[in-house]
Amino acid sequence: MPRHFLKDDDLTSAEQKEVLELALALTEDRFARRPFAGPRTVAVLFDKSSTRTRVSFATGIVELGGSPLVIEAGASQMGRGESIADTTRVLTRQVSAIVWRTFGQERIEEMASVATVPVINALTDEYHPCQILADLLTIAQRTGGLADGDQALAGRSMAYLGDGANNMAHSYLLGGAVAGMDVRIAAPATHRPDPAVLARAEEIAAATGGSVLVTDDPVAAVAGVDAVLTDTWVSMGQEDEKSARDADLFGAYAVTDELMARAGETAVFLHCLPAYRGKEVAASVIDGPASVVWDEAENRLHAQKALMTWLVDHPDDATAPHALERSAS
Ligand code: CP
Ligand code: NVA
Numbered sequence: 001m002p003r004h005f006l007k008d009d010d011l012t013s014a015e016q017k018e019v020l021e022l023a024l025a026l027t028e029d030r031f032a033r034r035p036f037a038g039p040r041t042v043a044v045l046f047d048k049s050s051t052r053t054r055v056s057f058a059t060g061i062v063e064l065g066g067s068p069l070v071i072e073a074g075a076s077q078m079g080r081g082e083s084i085a086d087t088t089r090v091l092t093r094q095v096s097a098i099v100w101r102t103f104g105q106e107r108i109e110e111m112a113s114v115a116t117v118p119v120i121n122a123l124t125d126e127y128h129p130c131q132i133l134a135d136l137l138t139i140a141q142r143t144g145g146l147a148d149g150d151q152a153l154a155g156r157s158m159a160y161l162g163d164g165a166n167n168m169a170h171s172y173l174l175g176g177a178v179a180g181m182d183v184r185i186a187a188p189a190t191h192r193p194d195p196a197v198l199a200r201a202e203e204i205a206a207a208t209g210g211s212v213l214v215t216d217d218p219v220a221a222v223a224g225v226d227a228v229l230t231d232t233w234v235s236m237g238q239e240d241e242k243s244a245r246d247a248d249l250f251g252a253y254a255v256t257d258e259l260m261a262r263a264g265e266t267a268v269f270l271h272c273l274p275a276y277r278g279k280e281v282a283a284s285v286i287d288g289p290a291s292v293v294w295d296e297a298e299n300r301l302h303a304q305k306a307l308m309t310w311l312v313d314h315p316d317d318a319t320a321p322h323a324l325e326r327s328a329s
Contacts, residue, residue, distance in 0.1 A: 006129070008171050009174045016136075040067070041094065042096055046101045050122070056304055063301075098119050126167055130303065139226065172185070189216055226266075227268050233249070
């Protein structure tokens with residue numbers, strides 16, 4: 001049975017570090033690994049818009065020796081009602097991995113329950129775990145790399161400001177906790193993380209030495225942190241709420257120069273992109289010296305290549321205990 005990557009804690013702390021170390025190595029020697037040589041085909045399905053995810057998976061699969069098959073899911077028979085299970089059975093007879101950007105997490109979980117090849121979450125309403133791997137790689141590059149100890153990210157801190165209930169907030173909580181980081185989420189009381197995700201992040205942090213804080217105070221959240229993070233106030237699928245998701249609700253959480261000045265002296269600014277200047281981030285911050293957003297966007301390529309290589313290298317671990325149990329044992 002294959003290993004899948006559906007959310008951030010599908011990798012243990014040690015496994016996440018292996019993936020990040022491989023990603024770092026691939027930044028130095030881009031064509032070092034060829035797990036899809038043949039070429040083997042990887043299906044990349046989109047139910048939502050994408051620029052970075054589309055380009056980085058397609059490019060990465062080619063660089064790993066394979067052939068990407070990018071499918072607009074709405075234009076496939078799924079768009080006319082063919083079931084996820086039947087679609088997955090057809091795909092897994094032919095391709096070597098499936099990457100899917102979709103809506104509810106239960107959709108990709110259903111796919112993974114049927115798939116005989118690795119399934120990778122390229123963003124759901126609940127999680128965006130590939131983005132967090134790229135972000136952790138970016139933070140590691142800027143705060144001493146991964147080579148200076150067993151867990152170079154452990155003890156580092158990051159503060160995410162804005163919609164605390166979206167996919168990025170949830171993935172920062174889980175992925176940051178797996179990395180042993182100090183993760184802080186500042187959001188209005190109406191848009192806090194899912195309590196179940198928060199509880200899971202707290203459980204993981206207790207095992208990895210990390211910590212988790214959710215607050216409505218953006219100033220307290222950014223105090224002294226290594227990285228300040230934000231995301232759009234209107235995620236894909238929330239377009240109907242656009243007028244309500246504006247500065248009246250989230251304005252206090254916009255990343256400004258004043259807030260960046262309260263972060264650590266060498267703090268970096270990250271944004272998964274696309275960004276809306278003058279909304280969740282000031283132009284002077286995202287276009288300023290602390291911003292590492294273009295490295296972050298490039299790191300999608302390296303992180304996902306490492307993830308795909310790692311999953312191909314670890315095909316038979318489906319019976320292993322869950323991530324937390326593995327990290328605790
Ligand atoms: N950050 C990110 O996933 O970008 P896209 O929506 O353009 O893929
Ligand atoms: N939270 C955003 C992330 C985009 C990459 C969304 O889901 O639209």
